[in-house]
Amino acid sequence: MLGRPERDARTGRRADHEVFDAPRPARVRRPAVTAVPRLSLRRRVALALGAGSLLITSALSFATWTLATDYLLRQREQAGARQAEVNARLVDQSLRQGAQGLEELLTGLTTGPDSTVLLFRPGGVLTSGRQVDPGVLPRSLVALGREGTAAKQRLRVEGVPVLAVTLPITAAEGAYVELVPLVQLDRTFRFLSAVMVLGVLVSGLLGVGLGVWTGRRALRPLTEFTRAASRVAGGDLSARLPPQTDPDLTHLATTFNATAEALERRVLRDARFAGDVSHELRSPLTTMVNAVQVLRRRRADLPGAAGKALDLLTGEVDRFARMVVDLLEISRADQRADGSEAEPIDLAELVRNVLAARPGSTTPLEAEPAWVLGDRRRLDRVVSNLLDNADRHAGGAIRVGVLRRDGRVRLEVDDAGPGVPPELRERVFQRFDRGARAGSRGADTGSGLGLALVAQHVQRHGGTTGVEPRPGGGARFFVELPETPR
Structure with a gap:
């Protein structure tokens, strides 16, 4: 008799089959992709011309190097081989005549302090010129000469590059080996390679310079367009x-x-x-x-x-x-169309006069002599509007400052009001924008044009306006103007 399916003691469900919880795949944290700053068009043009010039000159230099070195080396090998053949015939002839004066002949066959002549005979090895150990020569090369086969090979013997020419000596069943020095040719190759590498580098730098000049010339209309558009903005x-x-x-x-x-x-x-x-x-x-x-x-x-x-x-x-x-x-x-003319003005004295003309004003002034070039009437209106704004929206200004900083004159008006939220710090200088009081009516709300006039007048003087939090609470409205010599 078949038994009933058992029930799970914890859940009460029938355990007809086992259920396994599949493990959840672990989340793979992808590394944050940082934006790579894109090069300017002018720099891309300069780098492109520099890279193109470097590539072309490198290819030409490599081709010139290959052809020149191959030609010079082939000419040197042919000349050395022909001279070695002549010398080998003289040695062979001397051996046929009894080998009288052989050592003097070998000494005369050396062409310089770096050249070496070796004569391999059954009885030993005769050496003339720069003394080298015969054991440093490849055995296969000497064996070819003994077997009657002429051969040549470039190698380095005791640090000196040479061309080893092996020729058979039939009179003594030996081999004649002449080491033709390639020192001068090696120096020529080194000098030629240095000149070509330097030429490639100079060509790359000239390409970059040409790219900079070309980019500046090509982008000059775009620069003028950007400058004109910025002036309009x-x-x-x-x-x-x-x-x-x-x-x-x-x-x-x-x-x-x-x-x-x-x-x-x-x-x-x-x-x-x-x-x-x-x-x-x-x-x-x-x-x-x-x-x-x-x-x-x-x-x-x-x-x-x-x-x-x-x-x-x-x-x-x-x-x-x-x-x-x-x-x-x-x-x-x-x-x-007002025809106003700019004049040097002590901004600190102007602010002091505006504060003195306001009835019942007790706002402290922290100022130092600071001269700006501007229209006195407009700057007077700027200071008055900033003070009126503090009176209407923050209970009045608690400090006015005139500071000099890095060739700029900074006017600051501090208040202890609720401050200006970050999202409204640019809007408050727009026309008919009254910040948090937009849509309200009343004698103390203003027209929404006071700060717009401040921004407009300051802009005409080449300055900037802004608002920032005041240390200790409240807002700090500031104006920065270019400083001028007195």
Whole structure:
């Protein structure tokens, strides 16, 4: 009788078959791929020309080296072999005549201090010239001469490169071996190789230099285009590309100049429109401000809802008046028609005068004499707007500083407010952007144009603006301007 399937004591399930948990594959951590910085186009052109020049000169040098050394070596071997044949016949003739004066003959056959003559005979070996051990010569080479076969081989004997020529001596059943020195040829090869290696290196450097010059020449229009585009992006709408003589660049320059001109016309048209509207609003706005002042003096006679409505009206009229003034200032700056001229200004003294003119101002000033070249009215407006911004949004400035740093003059306005979040530190200098108070209304919210005017005026002076956290809490608005000699 078949038994029932057993149940697992832990899970209560039938154990009809065993179940094995397959091991999970281990996660393989892939190494982080770091981005390799890409070389600039100018450097790539220079390296390409340098590598091409190096490759071509290397191939030509190798071919020249191979042909020259092969030709010189072959000529030297042929000359040495012919001379050895003549010498071997003289030795063979001397042996046939009784070997009288053989040693003197061998001595006369040596052509220099590095040459060696060896005569292998059944009775021994005669040596003349530079003395070498006959045992250093290859036995097979000597054996070929004894067997009546002429042979030659290049080898190095006691550190000297030589050409060993073996010829048979029939009169004595021996072998004549002459070691022709190749020292001068070896020095010639070394000098030739050094000259060629140096030439290859110089050619590579010249190729790189030619690549740098070519890249600079070829990319000059692109550099001019980048410079002009940067000027347009920085607010100089009068930037244009010079006329191009290259047919491939004429269309680019014409298109860019037409685009920049159209952009300049549009910006000036918008600025003129804003200025005209703001100017037209001044007359009715003046009437509204005067009427509001009359109503404000009779505020006590308007209790309840009428008084609250009057308060709202006066706040909105004051905000409207500030907005119109700021719009006029921005439109005048955009049109660049105010005819202001730059002059050397002590920024510390200017800030001190602005603080003194503000009623009830007790803001401490940390300043040193710092001269900048600029428009006094615009810089006065920059300082006033920064202080107004601190009054409206952070309870007032707690410190104003004028510092000199690396040829720059830095104006700092510190407050103890909530600070500016990182994502809003660039937006606050844009027009009609009021940061965290965007969309709210009230007399203390501002028009969203004060910091935009600061950025615009500072940009016209070649400076930069920004905001950063203040040590101890709050925000620090700063302006940096180029320093000028007094």
